[in-house]
Amino acid sequence: MLLRGVARAFSVRGMNVLETLGALLRDPMTLIEEASGLGEGELERLLPESTAATVAGLAAIYAAPSPMSRVQAECVSAIRANGHCLDALVAIEAVARRVADKRKKWRLRRELCRMKAAPAELKRRGLALLKKLVAPRALTLGVSVRRYADNTWSMRVNAPAEVIATLYDPVKDADDPVAALQEAITGGGAVATVLRPIVTIPLDALDAVLDGTGDETVLRCSDGVERTSTQVARMKLDEKWGFALIHPVEGPVDLVRSERFANGKQRVLAAVENPTCAWDGCHKPADECQVHHLVPWQFGGHTRSSNLATCCAYHNGVNDDDPTGPSVRGRLERVDGKVRRVFRS
Template sequence: MFALRANPMNLLAEAHGASVDELVAAGAERPEAARMVSLAETYLGRTPYTRMQADCARGIEANGHSLGVVELIEHLASRVADQRHKWRLRLTLCQSSGTLDELERLGRSLLDELKKQPERTEGISITRHDDKTWSARLTGDAALIAEICGAFTDKEAPVRAMHEALTTGAGVTTTLRPVVVVELDKLYQVLDGTRDETVFRCTDGVVRSSTQVLKLLIDEDDWDFALIHPLEGPVDLVRTKRTANLKQRILAAAENPTCAWDGCKKPADECQVHHLVAWQNGGHTTSSNLATCCAYHNGVNDDNPNAPPRRGALARIGGKVRRVWRP
């Protein structure tokens, strides 16, 4: 009996296809027969997750898991509603070695992680308020939500604009601006970054503007090109068809597509342009001193270097913008 329980896949293969009544007739107790039929169907029956099912079987055999371990895994998996997450839990435990107690602790920690990250399903939820207004919450693919909402974010009446687009059949479109990032050789010396174009001393000794440097590096086309220095960070944005409209904001977004504060996912289009060295403290409005930052983190940033440190401050370290804390 113990030898059979030590090789559960062989035992489940013998039981696969049999009914509970047939196993009872063979001498099993009904609760035990029901568990055996359920396990055999899970690990050998039909499922959309055939690859994970096969990997589970291989993990059970490779780690020498007993029938008791498989029953424990199913007990833990029964607490997960989503089938994909259920199979991922099974697979992790089947492929892990350890005693019954160790696997139970691992399984419970995995369940705790699943509780922290609830499954988000696509849909729309509506909250009806008492003041004759409603709120709608969209959940779905990030690109789709960005395309739907991005076109109306800056409108004076975004809800009315969205309603007009949907009811008139105009649809929703989002225009993205492609920006090519050109990394400069660190031997390029920045001579002046305060004027309309940054001025460099190049490795051949010649002083050139951003546009002149760019024309040496690329073919001319109608694109935006960000020049990013490996030590000083973004230094200029050049368009091959000359314009400086929103130049510094576009360059800041090219370096940090989301808020530069660690962990913040606010897209650059919804961020403010933040001075790393505050304007009132002598900071210049040059690209190397700018970064995208959401309104909240811009407000809590420790701008005053003489004030007691609170939340940290954005700074350029080694050419990259990151949050630092003063001692």
């Protein structure tokens, strides 16, 4: 037992409970070595949950077998020689966890363990060393958009400093910086978004579609933006348009268009059903998604509209494709006519 082993270590010194606790906190390697090999669950039966997690984490680093055993031994020796307390080790690990490379991580630990300083000072020195060990991450130049559920988006631009300066200078003091940025980019003219409307007709609700009673209808367009029917009416529309028939259980059935549409027909139907990625919580617009087979081709799935859904590249990649295997991240399926993520045991 952990506590029995610790008690034996300190009983010869005739310490009371507080003295024993203080000694353990000042010399944590005794506690760490006793905890080595015990699972976090077992430690939680002996120690408070947060303390158990801390001790288990330190034991896995300083007392468990390590491919960097020589450096590990040097760290342990330095911890004891410099009288590092438990808080000092926690401070060292708060810095070390920021280093991904394992060799650099151990070199940082060794250098900090060899310093004789209080926990706060160790952390300060560690952060200074971190700048030398970890090279600043190079930005990937480009533009990215993040979409939120409330129909607001944010845009991030990574570019050379002189480019960002020319974009930022006209808007930094503007009362409406968003409008100022739009004007600066477009030169005062509007950038037109051309909509290609697809009228969705549920097969079990034709009468309701013909009898529109609401003042406004909110439409989610295939570019991912929600617009009212008035906004859509005021925008420039593509001369190509059509009607999509959606079955309540089978999903998209057919697309009737004003001109023949062959290769992209199923993609359009998938976008009509799911204007954004079908994975819950993802707002990637259909225009930027892939067409995903709900039952994969290699498992007998067919390329028909009821077996297709829009899915962004990331979620298409992590989808658990095997319909007979266990779910890790979940998989897209058609349930009661709707595409949704499910977990199969």
